Amino acid sequence: MPHIIAESLAIDFPLYHMGARSLKKRILSKAPLRLREDASHRVVVSALRDLSFRIGRGERVALIGHNGAGKTTLLRTLAGVYEPVAGRLEVAGLIGSLIDPSAGMDQESTGRENIVLRGLFRGLSEAESTAMADEVGAFSGLGEFLDVPVRTYSAGMQVRLSFAMATVMEPEVLLMDEWFLAGDAAFMAKAREKLTRLVTDAEILVLATHDMEVVREWCTRAIRLDAGRIVADGPVAEVLELA
Amino acid sequence: MLDATLPRPDQGPLYLCDAARPRRRAAALEDLATGLRRWRLPAALARLDIRNRYRGSVLGPFWLTLSTAVMVVGLGILYSSLFKLEVRNYLPFVAVSLIVWTMINQTVTDACTSLTSAEGIIRQMPLPFTVHVLRSVFRNALITAHSLPLVFLVFLATGTMPGWEVLLLIPGLLLVVANAFFVSLLLGMVCARFRDIAPIVNSFMQLAFYMSPVLWKPELLGDTARWLPLNPFYSVMETVRGPLVEGGVAPLVWLSAVLYTGLVAVVALAFFVRFRGRIAFWV
Incomplete structure (x- = not known):
């Protein structure tokens, strides 16, 4: 049975090649929300934090939220591109991803x-x-x-x-x-x-979008992400109402 | 991505990822197995790479053959008189040496970008990383294949033909391919994470060219020649060059070549098992 189960899923993007210690200090000293230092003293962006949800057969889920809320990162994680640093992810069923269709296209070929x-x-x-x-x-x-x-x-x-x-x-x-x-x-x-x-x-659709018309037309459930966390999850009408 | 080559389990998840129990070894082995089974994809990509690189050029990859040919003739004449060797003996040696060295050098240089150059694909679809590594290996194997006619030409021109020991070429080539694969895997990962490694590798390869018997024959070292098997470039190169121009390969050279390959393989696989999940964040 196709399903998606995420339990306290987290993705951190390490900022490599940042170099200088002073730069690191300056960035971290501004007490930002999503930049932090991890166990091995790297500056990381918390792209997704502690996501738990369950998507069952027949559900059409819209991921909504501002730019940088983590929508595309979550899609890529579900597709198997990024391995979560914490938590557990289980995706059953044949996955089809329409994320960036031009990837792998060769410009010189017909x-x-x-x-x-x-x-x-x-x-x-x-x-x-x-x-x-x-x-x-x-x-x-x-x-x-x-x-x-x-x-x-x-x-x-x-x-x-x-x-x-x-x-x-x-x-x-x-x-x-x-x-x-x-x-x-x-x-x-x-x-x-x-x-x-x-x-x-x-059997399952997960769609990241800004277009509320599309959400109303196609989806049965909406998950609103903000700064990498789930702030609302429920039937479309309810979640859109909250905003 | 729709993947018809993966077996479809009726029960249980297709994709499971648990940070608490990472199953790193199983994931890495599956990556290798799937990547090797789908060799047609990297082969097609390697062909495309070569076609695109030489797009619009009349000779295409045969430019490399031509430049190698010019090098072989020029260096053959100059160095045979410098080293006081007969041209007829030296020319086949330098031809095979230069072709093999060009392949090794190109493979190692390309290895540094084997994963970073596939950045766009890595971030969009969960392909086995082995595919990108194989692409780099196949590309260099194909480019080298263009220079092979040169070897026959030189053999014909100088009237030297290798004997039955030429059959040893097959295990030699297999060893070179295995090396190329593991070096591409290891350097691909290390260079993706630490961007300073690629320039270091480049300058190291220049030094290695002069330190290894590519232009000079090992005999010229005299007594010191017995230390040569300590140079991995020498050992690996010799497994291919020996059968062609030197009437065979010493068992000691074979032994050291196999040992180096094994060492690279172990290190590369250990890295791959440990850091496979991080590659998508590095590139």
């Missing part, structure tokens, strides 16, 4: 080659990736540009390609950053339909 490469990144075989290329190519609507290096694409075309590549999957746990909701209007209608299907098919 759109088609990039789609095959993305397939390999995901652990598909070459044959499966090539088969995926047609589907993705058709959805992106790039047409003849699919066989031209990505370097020559306009920003909008790159977005189309990334979006098409990223959404060819059927995850059980879908992690999504709000990046995906931005895009050119013509493509957006098509993209939205695809996303809606992806979201409805996934």
Whole structure:
């Protein structure tokens, strides 16, 4: 059964390469909220502090909060990029992450080659990736540009390609950053339909966003983060009311 | 990320991370196993790296072959008269030496950026780190492969051909690849954490070039030559060079080469097991 369980989860970002002791003292002396010194005398940013939550099957969770509240860090932690320094995290189910779709894109390769490469990144075989290329190519609507290096694409075309590549999957746990909701209007209608299907098919959705319309439309539960802590957690209407 | 190569357990979590019980060794071994099993990805990335590096160039990676060829001929003529050696004997030696050394040097230099250069990917998807390390190893292996025709040309031109001992080349190459992998893993991690290591490694490699018998033949040292197996560069290089131009490899050289490889492997793996979870924060 797909689920996410976090128990007093914490992530610290050590600030390496800061060098000078005096600088360290100056930063720490301002008694900041999120910068502190850890056991081995490094300055660390507490990105996430003591998060405990449980997300069960069928829940659509919105992560909301100001910039730097820890939304994307939490998504990346759930995806398995960052290992927590304290606490426990358990994610059951096939994870699909739409965090930064352009990562791993090769600017010199053509759109088609990039789609095959993305397939390999995901652990598909070459044959499966090539088969995926047609589907993705058709959805992106790039047409003849699919066989031209990505370097020559306009920003909008790159977005189309990334979006098409990223959404060819059927995850059980879908992690999504709000990046995906931005895009050119013509493509957006098509993209939205695809996303809606992806979201409805996934058993769990975790979405980081600033857009309250999106939260109301898609989510059943909201978690508000502030300075790396959970300040509110509950049904969307309740959490949005509090703000 | 959707990952079709991972077995899908029906019960239990796919991803579990507990800071109190880190299971570091299991995580590191799984990383290695998954990374090696998915070798097609680093191979594809290595091919792309080479293609992009030489994009628009007519000769492409064969520029390296050409520059090595010029070096071999130039140095071959100069040093054979400096060392009073016959050109016919010295040329195959210096050709193989230079190619092997270029590979070692490039691999070690690239090792310093094996993880930092994949920063964008590391922060976005939980790929095995082994993939990035293999990418660096494969890239250098491919580049070296472009220089191989040169060896045959030199052999043809000088009329020297190695005998059956050339079969020893295979274990020699395997040893070099193992070394390249573990050095890339170790230096990749250390250089990601401490950014001063890369320049140190670079200047150290210059010193190592002169201190190792690349241009000069080991025999020229006379009695002192018996200390040469203490130089890891010599031992590892010799396992490839010996079968090609020196009629075989001394057992002592093999022994020391295997010992060095084992040592690097142990240190690299110990580091990897301990610090694997921190790499995403370092790059």
